[in-house]
Amino acid sequence: MVNRMSARRLEDSQTPRFAPGDRVQVPSRPVLGHCRTPWYVRGKRGVICAVHGRFRDPERLAYHFPGLPAQVLYKVRFAQQEVWPSYRGRADDHIEIDIYEHWLEPAR
Amino acid sequence: MAPKRKTMPRKGAGGRAAHDIGGLNFGKIDRAEHDPALWEKRTDAMQRLLTSPGKRAFSVDGLRRVIEDYGEQVYDRTTYYEKWIRALRNLVVEQELMTRAELETRMAEVRARHAKAGRRVSKAKIPW
Numbered sequence: 093m094v095n096r097m098s099a100r101r102l103e104d105s106q107t108p109r110f111a112p113g114d115r116v117q118v119p120s121r122p123v124l125g126h127c128r129t130p131w132y133v134r135g136k137r138g139v140i141c142a143v144h145g146r147f148r149d150p151e152r153l154a155y156h157f158p159g160l161p162a163q164v165l166y167k168v169r170f171a172q173q174e175v176w177p178s179y180r181g182r183a184d185d186h187i188e189i190d191i192y193e194h195w196l197e198p199a200r
Numbered sequence: 201m202a203p204k205r206k207t208m209p210r211k212g213a214g215g216r217a218a219h220d221i222g223g224l225n226f227g228k229i230d231r232a233e234h235d236p237a238l239w240e241k242r243t244d245a246m247q248r249l250l251t252s253p254g255k256r257a258f259s260v261d262g263l264r265r266v267i268e269d270y271g272e273q274v275y276d277r278t279t280y281y282e283k284w285i286r287a288l289r290n291l292v293v294e295q296e297l298m299t300r301a302e303l304e305t306r307m308a309e310v311r312a313r314h315a316k317a318g319r320r321v322s323k324a325k326i327p328w
Contacts, residue, residue, distance in 0.1 A: 123207065124205045124206065124207050125206060125207060126205075126261060126264060126268060127217075130220060131216040131220040131223075132222045132223040150259075150261040150264075153259045153261040154259070154261035154264060155202045155203050155262070156202055156258060156259075156262060156295070157202065159259075159261075
């Protein structure tokens with residue numbers, strides 16, 4: 093029998109790496125197994141719009157580990173034209189996606 | 201021992217996992233509302249109980265992982281709660297709440313009981 097932990101929010105004093113307004117990029121790295129970062133947003137650039145808090149890491153929880161270290165979860169805003177190169181809607185249309193810190197890098 | 205990490209790729213989709221289909225064309229979405237069947241409600245209830253703070257047999261992340269590991273063939277041909285019930289069965293065994301033999305014996309008993317009562321019983325074998 094292995095660990096049974098929930099993904100409830102963790103109270104933790106560690107400072108988030110990013111703040112609202114920061115420009116970020118989702119890495120385009122290979123992944124094995126459960127991952128919450130959608131394929132369609134990998135390699136795309138966006139802007140942090142909210143910091144949700146720290147949560148146990150679902151990539152570990154999915155395999156019955158405690159999900160530590162916890163990851164800061166952000167709401168990230170992407171222009172639809174960035175996510176879908178053939179997007180034909182308005183230029184200011186956007187999509188917001190919740191992304192964990194280990195799936196974000198400073199935008200280059 | 202923790203379950204093995206693996207990714208079931210979707211064929212011809214550039215390396216993305218079978219379930220990770222955002223942006224692919226799957227035709228028109230059926231937006232018709234329908235009442236959940238009794239077995240679907242029971243499946244939902246079992247998931248809530250097994251992942252509840254009092255039980256924590258596994259997390260919803262584990263449920264997702266098992267479903268993602270079905271691979272494209274099963275993933276595309278099963279409904280929402282069909283995915284859930286199969287994953288719940290596998291997780292109950294994976295987390296050693298029951299052995300596979302105990303579960304299969306119990307399923308055979310339930311099938312026999314329903315058949316005796318004159319109810320239609322599916323003979324479908326759902327792969328592990």
